[in-house]
Structures are given as C-alpha cells and as structure tokens.
Amino acid sequence: MRNNSETIDKISERSGERTRVCGWIANKRSSGKIRFLQLRDGTGVIQCVVMADRVTPEVFELADHIPYESSVIVTGQVQKDPRSSIGFEIAVDNIEVISEALPYPISKKDHGVAFLMDHRHLWLRSSRQNALMKIRSVLTRSARSYFDELGFISVEAPILTPTACEGTTSLFEVAYFDRSAYLTQSGQLYGEAAAMALGKIYVYGPTFRAEKSKTRRHLTEFWMIEPEMAFCELPDAIDLAEGLICRIVSDTLNQCSPQLKVLERDLSRLELVKPPFPRLTYTEAIDILKQKGMDIEWGADLGGDEESVLSGAFDKPVFVTHYPADIKAFYMKRDPTNDRLALAVDLLAPEGYGEIIGGGQREDSLEALEHRIDEHGLDKEPLEWYLDLRRYGSVPHAGFGMGIERALAWISGIHHVRETIAFPRLLDRLYP
Amino acid sequence: MRNNSETIDKISERSGERTRVCGWIANKRSSGKIRFLQLRDGTGVIQCVVMADRVTPEVFELADHIPYESSVIVTGQVQKDPRSSIGFEIAVDNIEVISEALPYPISKKDHGVAFLMDHRHLWLRSSRQNALMKIRSVLTRSARSYFDELGFISVEAPILTPTACEGTTSLFEVAYFDRSAYLTQSGQLYGEAAAMALGKIYVYGPTFRAEKSKTRRHLTEFWMIEPEMAFCELPDAIDLAEGLICRIVSDTLNQCSPQLKVLERDLSRLELVKPPFPRLTYTEAIDILKQKGMDIEWGADLGGDEESVLSGAFDKPVFVTHYPADIKAFYMKRDPTNDRLALAVDLLAPEGYGEIIGGGQREDSLEALEHRIDEHGLDKEPLEWYLDLRRYGSVPHAGFGMGIERALAWISGIHHVRETIAFPRLLDRLYP
Numbered sequence: 050m051r052n053n054s055e056t057i058d059k060i061s062e063r064s065g066e067r068t069r070v071c072g073w074i075a076n077k078r079s080s081g082k083i084r085f086l087q088l089r090d091g092t093g094v095i096q097c098v099v100m101a102d103r104v105t106p107e108v109f110e111l112a113d114h115i116p117y118e119s120s121v122i123v124t125g126q127v128q129k130d131p132r133s134s135i136g137f138e139i140a141v142d143n144i145e146v147i148s149e150a151l152p153y154p155i156s157k158k159d160h161g162v163a164f165l166m167d168h169r170h171l172w173l174r175s176s177r178q179n180a181l182m183k184i185r186s187v188l189t190r191s192a193r194s195y196f197d198e199l200g201f202i203s204v205e206a207p208i209l210t211p212t213a214c215e216g217t218t219s220l221f222e223v224a225y226f227d228r229s230a231y232l233t234q235s236g237q238l239y240g241e242a243a244a245m246a247l248g249k250i251y252v253y254g255p256t257f258r259a260e261k262s263k264t265r266r267h268l269t270e271f272w273m274i275e276p277e278m279a280f281c282e283l284p285d286a287i288d289l290a291e292g293l294i295c296r297i298v299s300d301t302l303n304q305c306s307p308q309l310k311v312l313e314r315d316l317s318r319l320e321l322v323k324p325p326f327p328r329l330t331y332t333e334a335i336d337i338l339k340q341k342g343m344d345i346e347w348g349a350d351l352g353g354d355e356e357s358v359l360s361g362a363f364d365k366p367v368f369v370t371h372y373p374a375d376i377k378a379f380y381m382k383r384d385p386t387n388d389r390l391a392l393a394v395d396l397l398a399p400e401g402y403g404e405i406i407g408g409g410q411r412e413d414s415l416e417a418l419e420h421r422i423d424e425h426g427l428d429k430e431p432l433e434w435y436l437d438l439r440r441y442g443s444v445p446h447a448g449f450g451m452g453i454e455r456a457l458a459w460i461s462g463i464h465h466v467r468e469t470i471a472f473p474r475l476l477d478r479l480y481p
Numbered sequence: 482m483r484n485n486s487e488t489i490d491k492i493s494e495r496s497g498e499r500t501r502v503c504g505w506i507a508n509k510r511s512s513g514k515i516r517f518l519q520l521r522d523g524t525g526v527i528q529c530v531v532m533a534d535r536v537t538p539e540v541f542e543l544a545d546h547i548p549y550e551s552s553v554i555v556t557g558q559v560q561k562d563p564r565s566s567i568g569f570e571i572a573v574d575n576i577e578v579i580s581e582a583l584p585y586p587i588s589k590k591d592h593g594v595a596f597l598m599d600h601r602h603l604w605l606r607s608s609r610q611n612a613l614m615k616i617r618s619v620l621t622r623s624a625r626s627y628f629d630e631l632g633f634i635s636v637e638a639p640i641l642t643p644t645a646c647e648g649t650t651s652l653f654e655v656a657y658f659d660r661s662a663y664l665t666q667s668g669q670l671y672g673e674a675a676a677m678a679l680g681k682i683y684v685y686g687p688t689f690r691a692e693k694s695k696t697r698r699h700l701t702e703f704w705m706i707e708p709e710m711a712f713c714e715l716p717d718a719i720d721l722a723e724g725l726i727c728r729i730v731s732d733t734l735n736q737c738s739p740q741l742k743v744l745e746r747d748l749s750r751l752e753l754v755k756p757p758f759p760r761l762t763y764t765e766a767i768d769i770l771k772q773k774g775m776d777i778e779w780g781a782d783l784g785g786d787e788e789s790v791l792s793g794a795f796d797k798p799v800f801v802t803h804y805p806a807d808i809k810a811f812y813m814k815r816d817p818t819n820d821r822l823a824l825a826v827d828l829l830a831p832e833g834y835g836e837i838i839g840g841g842q843r844e845d846s847l848e849a850l851e852h853r854i855d856e857h858g859l860d861k862e863p864l865e866w867y868l869d870l871r872r873y874g875s876v877p878h879a880g881f882g883m884g885i886e887r888a889l890a891w892i893s894g895i896h897h898v899r900e901t902i903a904f905p906r907l908l909d910r911l912y913p
Contacts (some may be wrong), residue, residue, distance in 0.1 A: 054712075056680065058632070071712040073677075075873045091680025091711065092632070120874040148845070148875040170671075170866045171873060173678035176756070182679060186634045190625070200490070200524070202618045207904040208640065208664075208687050209653075209702055211911050221641075223664065225701075230911055232640075239602075242913070243903055245505075247614060248488065248523025252513065255640050255686065259658070269657075270641055280503040343827075350631045364482035413580070434602045434913030441504045441603060442552035443580040460768065471675055474638040479643050479662055481674070481866030 056121070057093035065126045070095065070123050070139065071147075073174070074115055084112035085246050087180075088123055088139075094176065096130070096138040097123050108144050118174070120147040133309070162467075169472060170481045180308035181468055184301055185457050189253070191300035192274050192451070195293050196251040201276060204243040206236030206252045210440045212431035219258040221269075232257035235450060236437050238380070240277035243412060244446055245438055251276040261476055264353060264467040266403065268454060277448035279478075283392040283410040286447035287368055290396055290406050293325050294366055295449065296305040298322040301460050314462040317398060321364045326396075330371040334359055349377040356403030363399060370394045379421040382410040395448065398459040408449020413438035486554070490524035492569050495559045502527065502555050502571065505606070506547055516544035519556055520571075526608065528553050528562070530569040540576050550606070552579040565575060566739070594899075601904060602913045612740035613900055616733055617889050621685070623732035624706050624883065627725050628683040633708060634804030636675040638684045644863035651690040653701075664689035670812070670867050672709040673820075673843060676878055677870055683708040691910055696785060697897040698835065700886060702906035709880035715824045715842040718879035719800055722758050722828055722838050725883065726798055733892050733906040746894040750832060753796045758828075762803040766791055782808040783827075788835030795831055802826045802841075811853040812867075814842040827882065834891040840881020847871035 054069035055062070072090035078109070079085070086097040088480060099112040102108050123142040147246040155171055162333070165172045172178055187406055193203065209223060209230040236252035243250040252275040260267060276289060301309070309316060329337070335347050345351075351359070351369070373392040374383055381391035396406035412418045418439055422429055455468040467473040472481065487494070504522035511517070513866070516531040533543040547553070557573040558785070587603055597604045601628055625635065641655060641662040653664040668684035671768035675682040684707040692699055708721060730751050741748060763767070763783075770777050772788055777783075783791070784800070792799060806815055806823040813823035828838035842852045850871055854861055886901040899905040904913065 056632075071876070091634075091676070091678060118874040120876045147877075148871075150873040153873055168857060168866075168869075170674040170677075170869060173675060179678060182636060182675070183634060186636070189635060190629060193622070193625075200488075202523075202615060204614060204903050205620070205687070205704055207906055209689075209911060211908050211913075222656045225911060226693075226908060228911070239904055239913075240600040243605060243614070244523070245602075246523060246611060255637070257641075261658075270639060272637055337770060346602060431912065434600075437602060438602075439580075440584055441582040442550040444503070444552045445579075471636050472671055474639055474641050476658060479641060479657060479660070480863070481643075481671075 054147065055467060057088070057090050057095045057135070060093075060095060060127055060135065064129060064137065066231050067124070067126050067142070070097075072121065072123070074117055074121060074150075075111070075174075075176075076117070077115075079113065084109065086112060086115075086123070086141075088121070089174070093135055095135060096133060097125065097141050098138055099141045099144070104141060104143065108141070109317065110145065111140075111144055115144075115146065116150045117153040118171075119150040121145060122147060145204075166467065166473070166478060167480070173471060176311050176466065180305075180311040181457070181461055181463070182306045182471060183308050184461055185453070185469065187301055187304045188297050188457055189272075189274075189399075189453060191297045191455075192293060193251075193253060195296045196274075196276055199249070201249045201251045202243075202247045204240065204247070204250045204252055205406075206233060206254060206275075208233050208238035208255065212428065219260045221257050221259045234258055235273065236275050237277065237448065237450060240275050240448060241446060242434070242438055244277040244448070245280045245442065246442070248280075248430065249276070249278045263476055264456060266353060268466055268470065268473055268475060271466075272453040273450040274453065275448060275450040277446060279444050279446045281447045282445050283370065283394060283447055286408050286410065286449050287328065287370070287394055290368070290394070290408070290449055290451070291326055292398065294326075294406075294456075295322060295324055297456065298460060303464075309461070312461050312463065314460075318364075318462075319460065322366065324363050326368055327363050328368040328370065331369055331373065332371070334369045337362060348373050348375065353403055356397050357401040360397035360399050360403055361401050366405075368394055369397060377409075379425040379427060380411050380418070382412045383459070392447075398455070400459065400462070402455065402459040405459060406449050406451045408447065409449070410447040413439060413443045413445055428472050450452070484654060487730075489520070489522050489527045489567070492525075492527060492559055492567065496561060496569065496803045497555070497559060499558050500571075502529075504553065504555070506549055506553060506582075507606075507608075509544070509547075512543065512626050515836070516541065518544060518555070518573075520553070521606070523611075525567055527567060528565060529557065529573050530570055531573045531576070536573060536575065541900060542575070543576055543578065544573075547578065548582045549585040551582040551602075553577060554579065557739065598899065598905070598910060605903060606672070608743050610900065612737075612743040613889070613893055613895070614903060615740050616737045616893055616900065617885070618732055619736045620729050620889055620892065621704075621706075621885060623687060623729045624725060624885075625683075627728045628706075628708055631681070633681045633683045634675075634679045636672065636679070636682045636684055638671035638686060638707075639647055640665050640687065644860065651692045653689050653718060653783055655787070657738075666690055667705065668707050669880065669882060672707050672880060673878060674866070674870055676880070677713045677874065677876070681708070681710045687732065695765075698785060699903055700898055700902065703898075704885040705882040707880060707882040708773075709878060711876050711878045713842075713879045714877050715826060715879055717801065717883050718840050718842065719760065719802070719826055722800070722826070722840070722881055722883070723758055726828065726888075729758055729888065730892060737758040741893070744893050744895065746892075749896075750796075751892065754798065758797050758800055759795050760800040760802065763801055763805065763822075764803070766801050769794060780805050780807065780873040785835055786828050792829035792831050793833050798831060798837075799829050800826055801829060809841075811848070811857040811859060812843050814844045815849070816888070824879075830887070830891040832891065832894070834887065837887040837891060838881050838883045840879070842877065842879040845871060845875045845877055847875065871878060
C-alpha cells in the first residue's frame with residue numbers, strides 16, 4: 050500500500066511533485082476556509098493544508114471532523130514552506146481514511162504519569178516519546194558499533210541462570226520445569242568466560258533486578274552493554290569506557306539533532322563531553338563530598354544524593370575508582386597496594402545524573418576468589434564454572450557495564466528512566 | 482599488559498619484528514630439539530617454534546611440560562611461514578607464564594555431549610566453537626545493519642510480560658513481587674505498537690518457550706530479530722525477509738571465510754542463496770509432500786519431517802504462504818479471498834534445516850481480532866492495549882521473526898542449535 054507513496058523523512062525528494070503519504074492525524078486546526086492537519090508517519094510530521102477550493106466538500110468536511118490518530122492516505126502536492134521545521138508542507142488534493150479512530154484518550158491536557166504509563170502503547174506516538182525512542186536506537190547502535198569497530202565479538206549471555214551475580218536479595222525466580230532458575234542480573238560472569246575464549250567481547254542484553262526502589266534511576270528490567278577484555282587491567286577498562294561515552298555522545302549529537310531539539314536538550318552541556326574525563330579515587334571523592342558539606346564517612350557507599358553532588362562538581366563525566374572492597378561485589382580484584390580497596394570504577398554522568406557505568410578489574414586468583422565467595426556467603430557449587438576460569442589459564446581481565454536507560458536519560462536530559470525504554474517495567478508496572 | 486604486544490589477527494603487521502603475544506596454549510608437539518606450541522588469543526591461533534639453541538634450558542623445559550590452556554606471554558620474532566594458515570609463525574625467544582593451568586578436562590578424545598555442555602565455558606575455547614561464535618557475531622550485526630540501513634528503528638520489547646503471545650502452554654512463570662509475570666515468547670505484539678508510533682521498527686532480543694521438545698531445533702531461550710512495518714502487507718514482509726536472508730548469507734560468506742572453513746561448510750550451497758526464492762502456498766506445499774510420499778492431509782501443520790522434505794526439494798530457501806488459519810496464531814489476518822487461510826509466511830531453509838522465519842500480515846480489524854481472541858480462549862483484559870492498536874488508527878501491517886540460532890545452524894551447516902549460542906538453555910540444561 051506504500052506504492053507511489055513517500056515517507057515524511059524523504060519528502061524533500063518529492064519537492065513540487067504530487068505524492069501520497071500514509072500516516073496518522075497527529076493534530077489539526079482550522080482558520081476560515083483552510084484546515085491544517087499535522088500528519089505523522091513515524092519518520093516525521095508534516096503539515097497538510099486543506100483548502101476548500103482545492104478539495105471536494107466531503108474531504109473538507111472530513112478534515113474538520115476526523116478524530117485524532119485516525120489513519121489516512123493524504124494525496125497532494127509537496128511544497129516548500131520555510132516556516133515548517135522540515136521545510137515542506139502538502140497542499141492536499143484528497144484524503145482517504147484507512148481507519149477512523151475512536152476518541153483518542155491522550156489529549157493536550159496534563160495527564161498523570163500513571164495514566165500515560167497505562168497507555169504507553171499510545172503515548173509512544175507523541176513527539177517527545179518518539180524522539181526518545183529514536184535517540185535510543187541511535188545510542189544502542191552507536192555503542193555496538195564502537196565495540197564492533199574495535200574488534201570485539203558480540204556474545205549473548207544467558208537470561209535464565211542457575212545463580213545470583215550481584216547479590217541474592219534482588220533475584221527474580223522463574224519456575225523452570227521441575228526446578229528454579231533466576232533472571233540474570235548482569236551478563237558479566239558469562240562475558241568473562243567468553244573473553245577467555247574470544248579475547249575481547251561485549252554482551253548486549255536485558256538484565257533484571259527485583260529491587261523495591263522507586264527512584265528515577267531504577268527499572269526492574271533494563272538493558273546493559275558489557276564489554277570484557279582478557280589481558281587487560283583497570284586503566285584499560287577506564288580508557289575503553291571514556292571512548293564509549295565520547296562516541297555515543299558524538300553520534301547522538303550528530304544524528305539526533307531534531308530529536309534533541311524536541312526534548313529541549315541543552316546541547317552545550319553535551320558538547321563539553323570530550324576526553325580526558327576527570328579521574329578520582331573514592332577517597333578523593335569522599336574528601337570532595339565532605340568539603341561540600343555532605344555527611345558521609347570513608348567506607349560508606351555513594352548513594353544517589355552523593356553521586357548527584359559529586360557529578361555536579363564537574364562539567365564532564367567523572368570516573369571514581371578504588372572503592373572500599375567491602376561495598377563492592379565478590380568478583381572485584383583487590384588493589385595489590387592496599388587490600389582494603391577494590392580495582393573498581395564507576396562513571397558518574399554530569400548534571401546530577403550519577404552512575405551510568407560500573408566495572409573494574411576482576412579477581413584472577415583462584416584462591417582469593419574462593420575466599421571471597423565464602424566471605425559473601427555465596428554458594429560455591431553453581432559458580433564452579435566461574436572458578437574454572439581461574440583454574441585453566443587465568444589472566445588479568447577487566448570490563449564494565451553501561452546501563453542503556455541511564456545513559457539515555459542523561460544524554461536526552463530527561464528526569465526519569467521510565468521514559469527511556471519502550472515498555473518500562475517497575476515495581477508496580479507490568480502493563481502494557 | 483598488552484603494551485608492546487600484538488594480537489594474532491594483526492600479526493602480519495609485525496612481519497620480521499620481535500613482538501610479544503599474550504595467549505593460551507591450545508596445543509603442542511615436539512620433534513627432536515624443537516617444540517611447537519599452538520598459541521591462541523581469541524583472535525586467532527599461531528604456531529610458536531621453540532628451538533633448544535634459541536631459548537634458555539628453562540624455557541625449553543617449560544615448552545615441554547606446560548599444561549594445555551595455561552596463559553602465557555610469548556616473545557619472539559614474527560616470521561613468514563607459507564605452511565601456516567595465517568601465513569606466519571613466531572620464532573620464540575622467551576615464554577613467560579601468567580598462570581599454569583590445572584590438567585585441562587577437555588582433550589582430543591571424543592567427549593560425550595553432556596560432558597562438553599557441562600564444560601561449555603571451556604568448550605567455547607575450541608576452534609569449532611570459536612568459529613561459531615564469530616559467525617554468530619557477524620550474523621547478528623549483519624541482520625541489524627540490514628534493518629538500520631533501511632531506516633528501521635530498533636526497539637526493545639519487554640521480557641517480563643503480563644500475558645502469552647504464542648499460546649499459553651509454553652510459558653515460563655516469574656514471581657514478580659506479589660504477582661506473576663511471564664517471559665516473553667515473542668516481541669511481536671509490542672513491535673506492532675512500536676510500528677504504529679515509529680513506522681518501521683525491529684526488535685532484537687531473547688524469547689522463551691517452555692516446550693518439552695528435545696529436538697535439534699529447540700532451545701528454551703533463543704534470540705529473534707523481529708521487524709514490523711506499518712502500512713505494509715504480506716508481500717512486503719516476504720520481500721523484506723528475502724533481502725534479510727541474502728544479506729546475512731552474503732556477509733557471513735564474505736567476512737567469515739576462515740570460520741566456515743573450520744566448520745567444513747560446503748560454501749557452494751550458500752552461494753546459491755540469491756533472489757528470487759521460490760514462493761509456494763501451503764496448499765502447493767501439501768501437494769509436493771504428497772507427491773514425495775508423505776502421509777499428510779490439507780489442514781495439518783508442517784512438522785520437522787515435512788519441513789525437511791519440503792526444503793530438501795529446493796536449492797534455495799523457500800517461502801510457504803497462506804497456511805490454514807486454524808493452525809496459526811490468533812493475530813494473523815485472514816486471506817480476504819478465502820477465510821480459511823491466514824496471510825502467514827514461513828521461510829524454510831534448504832538442506833533440511835526447515836523453518837527459520839515465521840511471520841505474516843496482522844489482523845487489523847478490531848471486530849475480527851476480538852472474535853479470534855475469544856475463539857482461541859485467550860483472556861482479553863491483558864490484551865486490551867493490543868486491541869487499542871485497532872481502535873486508534875488501525876493500518877495494514879506485517880512483519881516476521883527470524884530465529885538467530887536456527888539461521889546460524891543452517892549457515893554454519895551444523896546439526897544442533899545447542900552449539901549456536903554461547904550458553905544454551907534446554908529442557909535439562911541450565912548450567913553453566
């Protein structure tokens with residue numbers, strides 16, 4: 050049915066021509082003997098001008114009364130219009146209705162978030178959500194391309210796992226035939242195995258945390274990209290992360306200019322994101338927080354408030370390294386010069402967004418790792434395969450995970466991660 | 482630690498130079514005063530020649546006794562060697578052991594499949610599994626690029642869903658706080674919602690079926706790429722699928738020649754995969770099967786045996802369309818010229834591999850869809866959002882899903898899908 054029709058993103062190629070556009074009525078207004086329809090087709094929005102003296106009375110009447118979000122085929126001439134954000138409008142000859150919509154539930158008035166989330170499948174059609182989904186698509190492609198071009202092999206980690214990776218309190222349990230499985234919290238452990246086979250790999254996939262957090266940074270289902278490199282150490286992971294962030298910011302700036310404009314993003318803040326990023330140790334970070342009047346002592350984890358204050362102190366993303374080992378996961382390698390510290394790194398995004406990357410160098414000593422598993426009270430049996438990586442040719446290795454939704458929230462400048470994924474899952478949200 | 486070291490895939494750039502290579506001992510043999518070590522680093526395998534008169538007695542002794550899969554740093558001169566598959570070998574000056582391996586469990590003898598699957602994290606290091614993972618990485622990138630270049634927006638469908646998509650008998654149930662959720666069987670329904678917002682989209686992600694099938698074509702967790710297009714009909718989906726298959730075959734042939742060689746793939750069979758592919762109706766397919774002596778009647782679903790016979794009758798992948806509506810899912814649009822038929826399409830891969838793509842045109846009438854949901858005994862409430870897509874600007878739309886593992890098994894020419902994913906999940910397999 051797209052025969053002889055054009056999509057709005059390519060309408061400039063039909064300048065002066067008569068063409069057909071398939072789409073939905075996104076908005077309309079009238080002015081005397083003229084009706085203005087905003088037609089959207091997913092690739093863009095174009096104004097269609099319906100003049101009483103150019104169309105039949107039936108079509109003019111239709112332009113007046115057609116409900117929002119009805120699907121139509123508009124025929125008309127593509128004309129330059131300097132006032133249009135896309136530079137063109139359509140002088141309408143005819144409108145053919147594919148399907149007339151029922152009264153559309155989302156209007157211009159302020160809807161509550163719960164209402165919009167209940168109608169997420171329709172809310173996605175709004176210009177703001179449309180922009181976010183397009184930036185997301187560019188961001189994920191950009192991140193993958195960054196690793197592809199560096200020779201990383203993409204590997205899928207399993208979603209159904211026999212055990213926990215990031216602590217046992219936030220696991221979703223699945224009835225797996227006659228036993229239990231758990232949804233993965235991170236692809237990292239499997240990524241480590243793959244790195245020992247393939248050298249440099251990245252995992253892209255969904256991860257799950259059954260956290261009862263209702264913050265603007267938490268989803269129960271979120272996507273991560275997780276590179277892992279054999280024969281690499283903490284500084285290599287930091288350099289890689291810096292390159293990744295610069296790449297995704299640069300690609301979204303270059304490819305998503307109209308979308309960032311819809312979101313009213315302050316681009317000058319993104320344009321500051323150039324290497325090198327500041328690199329602080331956790332100990333230095335605590336000192337800064339204390340200077341800024343925060344009530345925090347060495348040894349405490351950085352919460353959302355601390356991350357916001359710390360990242361607000363810099364124009365660029367900031368790396369924080371060498372955290373106390375006690376507040377980090379069992380697989381973190383200790384700093385050989387100070388056993389209380391882990392060779393961990395987090396990247397805090399500026400403008401108060403906080404952590405978007407977490408990673409570090411992994412423990413490569415079998416003995417030390419076994420000891421840590423005991424210390425953390427974890428069951429060793431389901432981790433035997435992971436211990437094997439230290440039994441058979443263990444090597445220094447490092448990597449990190451970047452949360453797609455948090456990175457996108459920062460780059461897009463939006464407040465809550467729930468708008469950064471098509472169908473967000475939260476503590477109280479499983480529909481649609 | 483990679484300072485001044487080179488990866489094996491780039492060793493030709495160091496021809497004649499002295500360099501370091503980090504890797505694992507994949508194999509070794511001795512011949513008089515020479516020891517040959519096969520060093521692998523994930524990017525390739527290179528022969529390292531250790532001559533008694535070129536190294537210290539300690540290093541020569543080490544080359545003799547170092548266990549398989551120990552991690553080492555080899556230093557030596559890169560020399561051309563026409564007998565080598567990569568064209569180079571290393572004349573060793575020194576070997577530094579990073580970590581000596583325990584006796585490696587996987588040897589050259591025939592291990593049973595269960596043993597290899599128990600050691601999947603190590604089995605991935607073998608040249609065959611390594612080749613498969615690299616082809617997979619190229620295939621998934623190729624498929625995504627195909628859609629990216631055509632202007633499709635990538636969208637992530639939710640993994641945790643409130644309801645079934647492909648029938649209720651094969652659902653994995655998840656304890657989601659105080660209620661139940663189900664692992665997605667397909668991203669399609671959500672892809673349809675996204676297509677109404679964005680025009681052309683594709684979903685790439687894991688899907689789950691709790692099927693108790695123990696066949697060479699079934700995993701409980703598998704990945705699909707699922708494009709969906711608004712304002713499109715069945716023939717558009719078929720054309721798109723043909724283009725996708727040609728693209729992934731061409732990219733893997735061009736980029737994975739060494740890997741396909743490791744797998745001893747008959748490339749002449751892949752080189753036949755050019756458009757156009759044969760297109761049969763289900764009714765024509767039944768006739769062919771009957772002519773070939775199969776005991777099947779019109780109305781029965783095509784099983785693995787039928788698909789093998791049918792696909793074996795053609796050199797190229799073959800499309801089968803217009804299946805009986807009764808054996809297809811509730812969301813399939815009926816053929817307007819024959820209400821007993823669904824506007825469905827499957828693509829069967831040649832050489833007996835069978836279905837690798839399933840899709841079709843979706844029901845766009847609200848009334849018809851409500852009727853089908855009742856007929857299929859499905860609960861309407863969790864599908865209200867899906868019905869909304871027909872209430873608010875319904876349009877003809879079509880799409881399909883390609884199973885990554887099945888497509889990869891065919892292109893790689895391997896028997897069982899369990900080798901096509903890094904960590905396969907099967908009825909009796911959840912570890913590692």
